[in-house]
Structure formats: structure tokens, C-alpha cells
Amino acid sequence: MWTADKPFNSLPDLPPPIDVESKHVLKQVTEARAALASLDQAARRIPNPSVLLNSIPLLEAQASSEIENIVTTADELFTADQLDAESARPEAKEALRYRAALLDGVRSVRQRPLSTNTLIAICSTLQAREMRVRDLAGTFIGNPVTREAIYTPPEGQRLLLERLDAWARFAHSNATLDPLVLMALAHYQFEAIHPFSDGNGRTGRIVNILLLIERGLLSEPILYLSRYIIQNKSEYYRLLLAVTAEASWEEWVSFMLEGIRQTALSTVEKIDDIQLLHREMQAELRAALPGGANADLLDVLFEQPFCRITTVMERCGVSRPTATKWLKLLAEAEILVPLKLGKSLIFVNGRFFSLLTRSERAPEPTPTLF
Numbered sequence: 001m002w003t004a005d006k007p008f009n010s011l012p013d014l015p016p017p018i019d020v021e022s023k024h025v026l027k028q029v030t031e032a033r034a035a036l037a038s039l040d041q042a043a044r045r046i047p048n049p050s051v052l053l054n055s056i057p058l059l060e061a062q063a064s065s066e067i068e069n070i071v072t073t074a075d076e077l078f079t080a081d082q083l084d085a086e087s088a089r090p091e092a093k094e095a096l097r098y099r100a101a102l103l104d105g106v107r108s109v110r111q112r113p114l115s116t117n118t119l120i121a122i123c124s125t126l127q128a129r130e131m132r133v134r135d136l137a138g139t140f141i142g143n144p145v146t147r148e149a150i151y152t153p154p155e156g157q158r159l160l161l162e163r164l165d166a167w168a169r170f171a172h173s174n175a176t177l178d179p180l181v182l183m184a185l186a187h188y189q190f191e192a193i194h195p196f197s198d199g200n201g202r203t204g205r206i207v208n209i210l211l212l213i214e215r216g217l218l219s220e221p222i223l224y225l226s227r228y229i230i231q232n233k234s235e236y237y238r239l240l241l242a243v244t245a246e247a248s249w250e251e252w253v254s255f256m257l258e259g260i261r262q263t264a265l266s267t268v269e270k271i272d273d274i275q276l277l278h279r280e281m282q283a284e285l286r287a288a289l290p291g292g293a294n295a296d297l298l299d300v301l302f303e304q305p306f307c308r309i310t311t312v313m314e315r316c317g318v319s320r321p322t323a324t325k326w327l328k329l330l331a332e333a334e335i336l337v338p339l340k341l342g343k344s345l346i347f348v349n350g351r352f353f354s355l356l357t358r359s360e361r362a363p364e365p366t367p368t369l370f
Helices: 023-045 056-067 074-082 090-109 116-127 157-173 179-193 200-214 225-231 233-246 249-288 296-303 309-316 320-332 350-357
Strands: 149-151 306-308 337-341 344-348
Touching: 023 179, 023 249, 056 074, 056 090, 056 200, 056 225, 074 090, 074 306, 074 350, 090 116, 090 200, 116 157, 116 200, 149 233, 157 179, 179 200, 179 233, 179 249, 200 225, 225 233, 225 249, 233 249, 249 296, 249 320, 249 350, 296 309, 306 309, 309 320, 320 337, 320 344
Parallel strands: none
Antiparallel strands: 306 344, 337 344
């Protein structure tokens, strides 16, 4: 039996003792998988994958950190990434570590399956210190002032390690469940185990993406799922608790599948708009730089919305006077916006930045004939 103020040491291993793949859930699986396939195809259409790999994980890092009340702005993160991360605020540093942990995790699962050691490595990068599975009592989720508990996770390092090993076996050995349903179940279970003293939410959201990559449903970490969770934060936490208290598995899985569908489709739309803007700016660069510019310049302007003179020098193989001339001509043509930050001068691709950070409209459900 579960009670909020007692460690949930009897947390059952997965899979649940019920059939979570109802007709409704399987319909959602079909829609979510179609949206993911469209996203993967759209990403492959972009000649320079760095356009997505530099920006989308950073925005995911910002959103995932915001769920834990670690608040930064997109311009702050892009500035820290381009200039001096060491002088950034602690909140920005935490978000940048999230991206590092995500990309490290992707490299890891391309070499070996997800394991307890992978989870520890991800959390250690997030926290900027060596983490270990909890070995102290007293962890609970609730009001820190009144000490009223909403949920108390299992405790005891040996038990937690056993639960994590069972989690990993489920993630890799269950061939009967659709991978998207499996991801939703595994996400609940990881958060319920709550194996670390801090960083569990962010680690769990990184693991969502890694499971999709490991199962071949996503080739790159470009599913911006944390924004959906922010937009539905109270529902996200309500449903997590409802699984624990009422075994409301179907409602939880349905919520996660809808998040995948919405996020994938909105990202496809974003990729299409990025490609359109890329073509527009290609023509604008030709007009603004009559002497011609290095072919790599346009790629530089889309790999990060904030650009430094030294970046253009290094990527395009040109001198500082040439790089400065190109960027100033683009600023004069109002293609880029010059911005002075301390002693540094950066140039902002404003339309690209606005496109990346715009609010997304939830796509409509796919109509069906049954």
C-alpha cells in the first residue's frame, strides 16, 4: 500500500499488471509515430545538421531547467554559449550543462545500451559533481516548509540500485510494448524511483530522448518535449501522482503520447520555416556582399543566432578585416543586428532567433475515419 508520507519501497517493477495499450492509446501511438517519422525526415532534409543540433538542445535545456524553477532566457543562453560561459549566471550554467549531458548521453547510447551507469553519468554532468544513488533517508516531495509530503520515494541504496537495474531490463527486454508506450512507462518509473538527491527530473527528461534514439525512432536529439511539459506542468505532476495513487496508467501514457505528437509536428513546422528563411537570407547575402562571401558564412549564421567575428574568421578561413567587413555590411543591410556585450561585439540573426523562440500552437489531432 502507498501512503504519501512513507517511503514507497514496495514500488512495483514494470510492466504494470494491466494492459496499457488500449484502442485509444494505440490510435495515439499511430499518430505520435507518424509525427516522429515526419520530424526525422525533416531533420534529414537540412544539409547542415548543426543548424538544429546547436539550437534545439539548448532550448530544450532552457525549458527542462525551467520546470525545476531554474529560469534563464534564450538570449542569455546563446550569449553565454558564444562568449564566456564561466561568467554567466549559475542558472545559465545549469542549462548549458543540461545540453552537455544530453549530447553526452546521445553519444553513449550509440555505443552501449542505457544502464544505471548512464543515468549516473548524466546526473553527474547536470550537477557538475560526481553523483551517486541516494544512500540517505529523508527524501520526500512536498512542502519544504510544512514538511507535508505529496510523495516519498523508495529509500535504501541497495533497493534503489535493484529498482534501477529492473528499470534497465524493462527498457531493453520488453518487445511486446510499442517503444513510445515503453518510454512513457519508463519515465514514470524513473521519477518514482527518484534515485538521486537532485537532478532527477532533468535526468528523466534526457532519458526520454535517449530511449527514442536507442529504439531508432529519432536520429538526433531534436524533440523539444520539455516545452510541452511546461505548458502542462500541473497536469504532468497530477498524472505522475495519479499513477502512484490510482494506477491511472492509460491517462498518463495518453498525456505523454500527445506531447510527442504535438512537439514533433511543431518542430517539423519550425524546420520548414528555418529552411525558408535560409533560402531568403542566401539571396540577401548575395545582394549585400557584392564582392561575394565564403560559402560557409550562411551556415555560420544559422548554426547559432548569435555570431562573433572570430567565429566567422575560424569557420570561413578569412582575416579579421574581411570577417568584420562582411558582418558590418549585413548589419547595414539590416540582415543582422549588432549588439555590444561588454567588450565583445556580436551580430544577431534576429529572424532566426525569433523563429527558434516563438510560441508554438498545438497541432490539431489527426482526423480518422473510425
